[in-house]
Amino acid sequence: MAAPHRRPAAAARAVASPQRYGSVGRGRPRLARADRRGGVGPGRRRVADLRHGHLAAARGRRAVAFQAPRLMPWKKVWRNVVLGLPGRPERALAERALEEVGLGHRSAAWPRTLSGGEAQRASLARALVREPDLLLLDEPFGALDALTRIKAQRLVGELWRRRGCAVLLVTHxxxxxxxxxxxxxxxxxxxxxxEQPIDLDRPRDITDPRFAELRAELLERLGVDTAAEAA
Known part of the structure; x- marks a missing residue:
């Protein structure tokens, strides 16, 4: 499989809501922060809407997973997962979320002993334990190697299908x-x-001609000469 093509600061919004792109400095980080703060428009059940070229997101529970896992090194993995939850959450709550991302066997580990992919899974578990209506993934795969990145992409797709929550993914x-x-x-x-709808069935195949067509259209919108790339 060819390595994924990357462009500076492309941003994506996935699953029942718009996916987003933008070049560096084009406002993508600010938009992601606005979503995290809930500083956007009306609608409880609708995840997002377009209003005069701007994004309006639904209210509801939100959780964020960042590019850097941001695990506290002095707390074991399971304690990182429930960090910030009100009251005294039980370990079993964290372990259920860790099992969901395939990391149940590492619940008692220290963060420094995790691989990059494992640390990112722990970050996802910390987001999922909050039962979000909107899961914000701010470039969560950017620091992963190619194979780990593919596994993480599949995991996000599986989590969406099981959870049914909206997912906002920022990606390069x-x-x-x-x-x-x-x-x-x-x-x-x-x-x-x-705005570009992605009219492809799931699971998706990167060798599908329609996949390549959509990819080329978006790259051209971002200023990439796909004819030169093919040559």
Whole structure:
């Protein structure tokens, strides 16, 4: 399999809501922060909407997984998962979330002993334990090697199918965006410049001609000459 094509600061929004792209400095990080803070418009059940070229997200429970797992090194993995929850959450709550991401056997480990992929799974478990209506993934695969990244992409797809929550994924990888999203939004100067539905059945195949066509269309929107790339 060829390595995924990456462009600077492409952003994606996946699963029942728009997917987002944008070049560096085009407002993508600010938009992600606005979603995390809930500083956007109306609608409880609708995850997102387009209003005058801007994104309006639904209210509800949110959780975030970042590019850096941000695990506290002095707390065991299971304690990191429930960190910040109100009251005194039981270990079993953390272990259920860790099992869901395939990391149940590492619940008592220290963060420094985890691989990069394991640390990112622990970060996902920490988000999932909050039972979010909207799961925000802010470039969570950016620091992973190619094979670990593919496994993480599949995991996110599986979690969405099981959980049914909306997922907002920020990524530098156009191919990843087409692989995971239902809709794509291209951002320019902090506003949405283009919307692209992803009309592909799941599971998706990167060798599908329609997949390649959608990828090429989005790359061209981002200023990439795909004809030169093919040559």
């Amino acid at each position: 990888d156009v191919e990843e965006a087409v692989l995971l999203a239902d809709r794509v939004l291209v951002m320019d100067r902090g506003a949405i410049a283009h």
